[in-house]
Amino acid sequence: MIMYSSEFPLLPEKSINDVLACAWDWIIKSPHTEIAKDKKIPSIEHGIHSFNVNNESVMIGIGSTKNLGIGGIKYSRVEDTGLIWTTTIVSRVANGENFVSIQVLCESLKPTVILPSPSKPRIFRKLILDLGGGMDGQIPVTDRPYWLDDGEENIAAALINGVAKNKLPIIYVSCARDNYHALNPKSLASTTSGLAHVIVEPTRRFSLALRRLANSNNAYRGAVGVYWPESNSRTLYYRRRDVDGECLQRQILDDIKIGLANRRQAADCNWLHLQEVVSRNKLDKVKESGETDIDVLLTAYDGEINAKNDVIASCEAEILRLNLEVRRLNSQTQNSNGLLKSGNEQDYYDNEVRDTILSCLSSCRSSLLDGSRVMHIINDVLRTNEYNYVGNHIASRVKNLLRSYKNMDGKLKSALEELGFSFTDEGKHYKMLYNNDGRYTFSLSKTASDHRSGMNMSSDIAKKLFHVSN
Secondary structure, three states, X not given: XXXXXXXXXXXXXXXXXXXXXXXXXXHHOOOOOOOOOOOOOOOOOOEEEEEEEOOEEEEEEEEEOOOOEEEEEEEEEEOOOOEEEEEEEEEEEEOOEEEEEEEEEXXXXXXXXXXXXXXXXXXXXXXXXXHOEOEXXXXXXXXXXXXXXXXXXXXXXXXXXXOOOOOXXXXXXXXXXXXXXXXXXXXXXXHOOOOOEEEEOOXXXXXXXHHHHOOOOOOOOOOEEEEOOOOOXXXXXXXXXXXXXXXXXXXXHHHHHHHHHOOOOOOOOOHHHHHHHXXXXXXXXXXXXXXXXXXXXXXXXXXXXXXXXXXXXXXXXXXXXXXXXXXXHHHHHHHOOOOOOOOOOXXXXXXXXXXXXXXXXXXXXXXXXXXXXXXXXXXXXXXXXXXXXXXXXXXXXXXXXXXXXXXXXXXXXXXXXXXXXXXXXXOOEEEEEEOOEEEEEEEEEOEOOOOOHHHHHHHHHHHHHOOOOO
16 A cells, blocks of 8 residues: 655756665664664666665666666565565656655555554655755745745746646645634644645735635635645645644645555656666667577566566556546546536635525525425435535624724724725725625725614625525
């Protein structure tokens, strides 16, 4: 079972030998190894060198083609419990880039052993700290969070929309009231280094400007969003009062681990490709030597054939996995009955369209005949779909803010902006726009002439923007 898997660029000036030396240092300094601390890494130019020390095995390989150089270490250790841990680190140098892949597998020799959930191996962070992370699209690979600045909304939107050419997923930490973040960005970045980028929103105002660029897909108001490259999918996480930060951080890490483990490694940066390149190098060397001994030639060809067979077996396993994934997704689609198709309206808060429809269905039940087929269908839909009442909460918040409105001070303006409103000065009035959408414009007097004006305005806003349930 794949426990950890990731791929990311290092500084381009670092070589394959730099990566191998760093991986070797990680192995011999491990408290679990029996390999001598002063043992030097075997020196090889091309080929695969292997050796064993008690319950540990090490394979070190280097090869090259016309277009790239590739090298790696495969380290396995058998525990007394019957668990076999295998860590594979492969470096590919091509086109001025040093790209590294890391994969950690755990298998059991005993069918009854339950596989553990281990901590992230130190090799991920060690490679970044010792050799330096490269640029992953627009974002550097590091163990520190990337703090956005005002004016960088386009960068944030590209990362969220999956078009920033990054390989690692994005953990977007949005800003809540008073510039509060639900998780400690520094701790989160250290924990997920080598697995994901931690991007931190500077202010609540930033998210309001970002929303239009990100098609309302950005996490906001303190939520943490995970976004995958070249994809529109996202997962949102909320810091509830009964969940501490460490628990939420572990949940995010676990979900990213699973996503990366299910993602296929780059075709030219994995151990199978290294074996294939080494076999091809050996065959080319035999041909160049003019060797005529049939056994030598057969051995060289057998090596290449075996390497290609391993690649084919890996591809067949990947096809099987993808077929199972297609079946699972098709099953989910069939189970949903294709109830509704989304239109062109975008959510202005999480699940706005769905919640509005559910709220309308809930309200119409009072006009339905009790025991009718229509009521049974609507009750079934409401029972199997969670309704979060976010619109009700926003409407209630607006009502409380405007209840005793006299004039627009900084505190009130800031609170309304957090709810999605923006303001322009229109002489004696403020023009209020909801989510910068001109269809939802309200005029608010700078100085209230009537004690009911605030309540009337909040009522107009609730009627136009939210289907408030009774």
